[in-house]
Amino acid sequence: AQTVTQSQPEMSVQEAETVTLSCTYDTSENNYYLFWYKQPPSRQMILVIRQEAYKQQNATENRFSVNFQKAAKSFSLKISDSQLGDTAMYFCAFMKHEAASKLTFGTGTRLQVTL
């Protein structure tokens, strides 16, 4: 079974600063996907960024980038130039690369962006 661990229950960052959210996972699979999802107060989960395990290059999406360390089973999210709208819960998730698979989520990190 796969497990996903987010060790930071809460984080705070000032507007325009950079923050890094940590995620580690445990799996015996070699081929899989990793994700960061954002959940604002509206409750609707939104995909922030996706990483395929076989790709060595770290994924980036505008102000969001990841540091994927496959050997260490680490997958951190860096948010640059933080904005007030980034305030949300952030969930790290894992999915095996197979036809019928579910996402396994971590417990989340609550990020507060302050003025």
Next chain:
Amino acid sequence: GAGVSQSPSNKVTEKGKDVELRCDPISGHTALYWYRQSLGQGLEFLIYFQGNSAPDKSGLPSDRFSAERTGGSVSTLTIQRTQQEDSAVYLCASSLNRVTTGELFFGEGSRLTVL
């Protein structure tokens, strides 16, 4: 529809009553997932549908929980004889492809409170 629609948005019920939660996925999405999010917790997988069949229902916590999907579209999650520990937000998600790349589109959830 334009997005995943869930109803009711909020439901308060008395212990021992049955409840039905509905999910209307994005049109054309063949995969549908139910997750449960308890207060302060991550997302707990409940069941996955591909079309009308459920290849993975390993997350259903007890036989009081059941789900069905008809016409490859709308899904209903039923909880019989509700208990206080069933109180949570129930999230539905859908995705386009069977061999998914992992992007799940979530609804805003149904918050269930069992008194």
